[in-house]
Amino acid sequence: MEEKQMVFGADTTEKLFYQDSHMKEFTAVVVSCAEGKKGYQIVLDRTAFFPEGGGQFGDIGWLDEAVVSDTQEKNGVIFHTTDRPLAVGTTVEGRLDFEERFVRMQQHTGEHILSGIVHSLYGYDNVGFHLGADVTTLDFNGELTEEQVHRVEVLANQAVFDNIPVQILYPTKEELKSLEYRSKIEIEGQVRIVSIPGIDVCACCAPHMDTTGEIGLIKILACDKHRGGCRMTMVSGMRALADYQMRQKNVSEISVLLSAKPDSISEAVRHQKEQLLKLREHLNQLQATYLSKRLAEITGEEKNVCIFVEDFDNIAVRNFVNDAMERCGGLCGAFVGTDEGGYRYILGSKSADVRETAKKLNAAFGGKGGGKPEMVQGSLTGAREDILRLINAE
Numbered sequence: 034m035e036e037k038q039m040v041f042g043a044d045t046t047e048k049l050f051y052q053d054s055h056m057k058e059f060t061a062v063v064v065s066c067a068e069g070k071k072g073y074q075i076v077l078d079r080t081a082f083f084p085e086g087g088g089q090f091g092d093i094g095w096l097d098e099a100v101v102s103d104t105q106e107k108n109g110v111i112f113h114t115t116d117r118p119l120a121v122g123t124t125v126e127g128r129l130d131f132e133e134r135f136v137r138m139q140q141h142t143g144e145h146i147l148s149g150i151v152h153s154l155y156g157y158d159n160v161g162f163h164l165g166a167d168v169t170t171l172d173f174n175g176e177l178t179e180e181q182v183h184r185v186e187v188l189a190n191q192a193v194f195d196n197i198p199v200q201i202l203y204p205t206k207e208e209l210k211s212l213e214y215r216s217k218i219e220i221e222g223q224v225r226i227v228s229i230p231g232i233d234v235c236a237c238c239a240p241h242m243d244t245t246g247e248i249g250l251i252k253i254l255a256c257d258k259h260r261g262g263c264r265m266t267m268v269s270g271m272r273a274l275a276d277y278q279m280r281q282k283n284v285s286e287i288s289v290l291l292s293a294k295p296d297s298i299s300e301a302v303r304h305q306k307e308q309l310l311k312l313r314e315h316l317n318q319l320q321a322t323y324l325s326k327r328l329a330e331i332t333g334e335e336k337n338v339c340i341f342v343e344d345f346d347n348i349a350v351r352n353f354v355n356d357a358m359e360r361c362g363g364l365c366g367a368f369v370g371t372d373e374g375g376y377r378y379i380l381g382s383k384s385a386d387v388r389e390t391a392k393k394l395n396a397a398f399g400g401k402g403g404g405k406p407e408m409v410q411g412s413l414t415g416a417r418e419d420i421l422r423l424i425n426a427e
Contacts (some may be wrong), residue, residue: 040184046077046079046080055135056081056129057128059081060127061077061127063080064078066120068118070101073116075119076111077111082094089240091104094127094129095259102114118140138242141239142229144162145264147234148215150233150315155181158174160172168268168272171264179254186252186253189251197229197246200227200230202227215236236386249271252269253275313403321349328356329374331360339421340365340366353410354367364385365381372417380408391404391409395425396421401413
């Protein structure tokens, strides 16, 4: 099967991006210009701007000095959304934001490689693809183990290093019948096939790299269970490099903070976690001692009993309120936090409906929460003295 160029009719826009996916600049004649909701809709007789499709966003760039913020296609005609009008019949110079186009092609061609390998090895279909501003996600109709994901990533990058030419084919209907290819939807008319020999054959309308080597690197960031299958998150090329640089920066900073070599920070973090757990256990013991002491101080003659603490365990505080309710004839409350940052609170009583007090607290201090007549929980922001004043006024 030979590669060939598509032939377009007079009522369609000539698609230069199919002639050369790396075309950065071109000239064209303005066919029409109409004001739309998001700017002006410019139609040219030909364009290198790819319209949104195949999971890839529409290109951005410039037509002379007019900024192109989006590109869409309808019935073979390509519309460029610009920030200003252009005179019909004039010749304009189109300039793509090629840095963005190149990055998108790196992601998209990388997606083809991963999807082709997953399909070949495990028989799963790509049932969802989203090329986002930061990462690309691929949805497969089957789950992958950690070992399988690792294998896919290694093979994908081997395909990159092999610098395989990416072929664009326009098979006839007869040729298409005998061609095995991936396609998510039923396609009418001429089918455009993107082929990476030995890796993937897929129907796709978007521009891609000329060779797999231009991708540079493919990195799988995550692969999680999703709707009976899995969702793979990946980055390619410049985004993969940016991701690695970000991670290296973070590792270096953590290494300094932990006074550990970069290759041993996981062990240093594990040690820090063990130390924190020991400190938390010790702190919980101190909190329990404090709360027991406060509980012992309740004589039963107090109208209300409230404690204010900064960072206490929720369970310990709740237990204190439960026990204090048995000793106090009025309302018992525990407020965890600070005047500046706000408080989480628990209120309880054996003799009164504390929901009424909670409503007043929430109204006075911008709080929220609720519960049962004998106990409520919530949060608010206010000064300790003001909170106590309202409670004791009950």
